[in-house]
Amino acid sequence: MSRTIPALRRRPSAAPLPQRKISFSLRLKKISRAWQLYVLLAPALVYIAVFKYWPMYGVQIAFKNYNPADGFTDSPWVGLTHFIRFVNSYQFGQVLGNTLWIAVLGLLVAFPIPIILALLVNQLQSERFKKFTQTVLYSPAFISTVVVVGIMFVVLSPRSGLVNNAIQLAGGEPIFFMGSAEWFRPIYVISDVWQNAGFSMIVYLAALAAIDPALHDAAKVDGASKLQRIRHIDLPGIMPVVTILFILAIGNLLNVGFEKALLMQTPLNLSNSEIIQTYVYHAGLQQAQFSYSAAIGLFNSVLNLALLLFFNTVARRANQATLW
Amino acid sequence: MSLTTNPRTTESPTRAVIQDRPKQTLRDKYGDRAFNITATAILLLSILAVVYPLYFIVIASVSDPNAIYEGKVWLFPSGVTLEGYQRIFADSRIWNGLGNTLIYTVVGTAISVTTILCGAYALSRKDMPGRKILMLLFVITMFFDGGLITKYLVVRDLGMLNTVWAVVLPGAVGVWNLIIARSFFEHTIPNELREAAQMDGATDFKFFFKMVLPLSKPLIMLMIMIHVVAQWNSFFDALIFLNDDSKYPLQLVLRNILIQSDVSSTGTTGGDIQSYAAAQRIAELTKYAMIVVSSLPLMIALPFMQKHFTKGAMIGAVK
Numbered sequence: 001m002s003r004t005i006p007a008l009r010r011r012p013s014a015a016p017l018p019q020r021k022i023s024f025s026l027r028l029k030k031i032s033r034a035w036q037l038y039v040l041l042a043p044a045l046v047y048i049a050v051f052k053y054w055p056m057y058g059v060q061i062a063f064k065n066y067n068p069a070d071g072f073t074d075s076p077w078v079g080l081t082h083f084i085r086f087v088n089s090y091q092f093g094q095v096l097g098n099t100l101w102i103a104v105l106g107l108l109v110a111f112p113i114p115i116i117l118a119l120l121v122n123q124l125q126s127e128r129f130k131k132f133t134q135t136v137l138y139s140p141a142f143i144s145t146v147v148v149v150g151i152m153f154v155v156l157s158p159r160s161g162l163v164n165n166a167i168q169l170a171g172g173e174p175i176f177f178m179g180s181a182e183w184f185r186p187i188y189v190i191s192d193v194w195q196n197a198g199f200s201m202i203v204y205l206a207a208l209a210a211i212d213p214a215l216h217d218a219a220k221v222d223g224a225s226k227l228q229r230i231r232h233i234d235l236p237g238i239m240p241v242v243t244i245l246f247i248l249a250i251g252n253l254l255n256v257g258f259e260k261a262l263l264m265q266t267p268l269n270l271s272n273s274e275i276i277q278t279y280v281y282h283a284g285l286q287q288a289q290f291s292y293s294a295a296i297g298l299f300n301s302v303l304n305l306a307l308l309l310f311f312n313t314v315a316r317r318a319n320q321a322t323l324w
Numbered sequence: 325m326s327l328t329t330n331p332r333t334t335e336s337p338t339r340a341v342i343q344d345r346p347k348q349t350l351r352d353k354y355g356d357r358a359f360n361i362t363a364t365a366i367l368l369l370s371i372l373a374v375v376y377p378l379y380f381i382v383i384a385s386v387s388d389p390n391a392i393y394e395g396k397v398w399l400f401p402s403g404v405t406l407e408g409y410q411r412i413f414a415d416s417r418i419w420n421g422l423g424n425t426l427i428y429t430v431v432g433t434a435i436s437v438t439t440i441l442c443g444a445y446a447l448s449r450k451d452m453p454g455r456k457i458l459m460l461l462f463v464i465t466m467f468f469d470g471g472l473i474t475k476y477l478v479v480r481d482l483g484m485l486n487t488v489w490a491v492v493l494p495g496a497v498g499v500w501n502l503i504i505a506r507s508f509f510e511h512t513i514p515n516e517l518r519e520a521a522q523m524d525g526a527t528d529f530k531f532f533f534k535m536v537l538p539l540s541k542p543l544i545m546l547m548i549m550i551h552v553v554a555q556w557n558s559f560f561d562a563l564i565f566l567n568d569d570s571k572y573p574l575q576l577v578l579r580n581i582l583i584q585s586d587v588s589s590t591g592t593t594g595g596d597i598q599s600y601a602a603a604q605r606i607a608e609l610t611k612y613a614m615i616v617v618s619s620l621p622l623m624i625a626l627p628f629m630q631k632h633f634t635k636g637a638m639i640g641a642v643k
Contacts, residue, residue, distance in 0.1 A: 031453045036528035037446040041458065044443030047497045048465055054478050055470025061477075071481070072474075117370065120363040135630055136371050140378075142622045144557030146575045147615055150582030154384075154611050155377055162380050165395035194374065202634055225355045251467060259560050263583055277472070284473040285564055297471030305468055 062295035075291075082295035091279060099275040099300075102188055102261070103253045109189050111249060113197045115242060118204035119230050134205070137198030148195055149263040152187060153178055179268040188264065188273075192257065203245065204238055211237040240321035247315060247323055251308035254300050276300045385409070385612035389605035407606065408613030418614075420570060421577035425556060428573055432492035433551040439497050440547060441540070444505030445532055448513070466499045472564075479565055490565035491573065492555075501550060508543045509536065546632045553622060553629075578618055582611050 057072060062082060064075040086092055117137065124130040140148070155162045156177035164174040177183045215233050224232070258277040265273045274282075276296060284293025308323075316322045384392055388403030396402050412418055446452060447459055469475075475494060484490040513536055521531045537544070559575035566572060572580075585607070 027453060030451075034449075034452050034528070037449055037452045040442040040528070040532065041446035043439045044462075044497055044502065045458070047439060047493075048462060050482075051475065051478065051494050051496075052465040052469060055474035056468070057470075058474035058477060059470050061474065066477075072477075117367075120367055123359070123363055124367070125360070133367050133371060134634075135627065136374055138630075139623065139626055140374055142553060142557075142626055143619050144559070144575055144578075146557075146559050146579045146582065147619055150578065150611065150615055151377060151381060153583055154608065154615070155380070157608070160389070160393045160605075160608055162377070162384075165392075169395060194377075198374070206634070226359045227355065262560075263579065280472055281564075285476060290473055290477065294471060294473040297473055301468055301471060308467060 059294065059298055061291050062298045064291060066291040066294070078291075082292045083299065085292065086296050086299065091274070094271065095274050095276050095279045098272055099254055099277075101272075102185055102257065102275065105185060105189050106192055106257065107249060107253065110192050110196065111246065113193055114200035115204055115238070117197060118201045118208060118238075119234055121201065122205060122208045122234065123226055123230070134198070134202070138202060139198070140195045141199035143195065145259050145263060148191060149260060152191060152264070156187070176268075178264070178266055181269045181272040184264065184269045184272040188257070188261065191260070200245075203241065207238040207241040208234055243315055243320040244323065247308065247311050250311045251304065253307055254304045381612055381615050385609070385616045387609075389609045392608070393605065405609075408609040409617070411606065411610050412613050412617055417569075417572075417577050417581075418574070418617075421572055421574035424571055425574040428488060428491050428562075429552055429555040431488060432496070432555045433548055435492055436496045436498075436501075436551045437544070437547045440502050440505050441537070441544065442532075443497070444502050445509050445536060447502070448506045448509035449528075462499045462502060476564060484565070486566055486568055486571065488571075491558075491561050494561055494565075495554075495558075501547065505543060505547065508540065512539060512543075542632065542635060546635060549629050549632055556622065574618060578614060582614060 061072055061075060063077060063079060065078050066072070066075045070076075121130055121133055124133070143151075154160075156164070158164055158174045158176040158179075161177075163177070168174060175183070177187060211233065215237075216229055219229050219233060254276065258275065261273055261275050262278050262281065265278065277300065280293045280297045280300070283289050283296070312322050380397070383399075383401040384397055385408050386404050386406060387397045387401040388405055391397050391402035447455060447462075449455070452458075470478075479485060479490050479494060482489075484493070517535065518531055521535060526534070557575060559573065559579055562571075562573050562576045563579075566576075
């Protein structure tokens, strides 16, 4: 209430200089009046300062030779040494290739499936079946990554696993899925769909529910079939959500699934399962090459950010919804 | 980042789904019927693909390991035994891990939810000077972060390695959750309410704790559930920040047993080949039982949580 009164009192005819003075002191007053809000925000600010911005400040060790005694600031600069070493190392092509493979494969397969599922579920006539489908399909999202990978190991086990039992029943030879490099990518992507498609579907269902039912009624009167209505009403209706989620997925392209890849790694599938981030983990935390692995991590983040900016621009050019 | 302009933000999405469109009966054309059949078939297959592996794990966990080896277990358990479960409950690592997980979950959820609710409320107030810049500080961290190594070094410099703080603090505030909470406050707490309260002399603190929080129960429930599930299921922070076995949360214990195949729980690692093979089979059996036991709590809670999670997806989508 009192907050608005000084603003009202300000005369429009006031000279520029005094007005600025007034607005400055007014601003101070506003700030001091809102001190309780800043107190509420303080813990979250302290959190991002310590756990987000401090590590960001520490990223400089990618260009330094980090040693614990000197810390982030005083370790000696070495320029691009670590980046050059990474690009020239024999793992570079391999880890970059593996990362892009599972990222792109994951995006191509795992991104459209929830949309298709949502369109189908949305068309179901029976509310009970609709609800049941939703619940069942998204329940795996609540299973931990550790357990999902654990399930893979037991179900795909060469000696006692369900899948190999079925293969043998059909007269085939058992396959050592978790121990062969060429099976890593299919298993990775299929398990991703299995675990997350149902949960991602929920967002699209929410967007579909927001479409004006009158559009469907009108189309029905005109004799449009269900497929036509999906194509001309549902799909355009959820397109903004699809675009945003696609850009976000691109922005996370090189980050997702790192934990699962790490858990799925066995010495035998390493040639396909070592991605940039697991490499950072191995080189950095297990072998304590902090600067070298920080440089690789930075390489990953920058690549990611570039992809995000690129696709956001493309979306804007295409007049689609964008992040900003 | 506005996605859709949906006026029914705070309404239950399921209700919105129900109102969606009138039942189509007589006007169903052949094409539509074919569509319905195909759609139902696809969804039934998807349901089967999700459910069967889980069902198999459950029946395998009570079956005779030899029957599983011989491929006799498909639809029903065979040679019912509870040995797997008995072994789990006799394994002190599991109990210890469970205890740790409970502590981490309670402490972590309390810290995260409190920080997010307070921060999100402040950010939802359009009259807070500097709101846009402060929000930007949070959003930036969604798109760029310092990476694993520097995070590890910061936690180490803070002296938090091998403590409960290393597990609960580094991931405490997810910016996405903050945004969800902020848009909830923006949409559900009317300005007039605050102005009226201020007229009566209520401070921001008083208004937040006495009015806003009691009005935000669905949001609080959602935030609690998001963090309980996340903390219950997380293992990576524990993996990199803890080095003392006795502090391991359940997921890390599970990882060591399920994936690293640490068979010491079976006791008999020496001896002749036959007893080794037997031990292996028991170890497999224990794995099935372990998957069931560790996932059961969340699966039981799922129907209860579903309503809140769909609502959360809705708020997130509309933001």
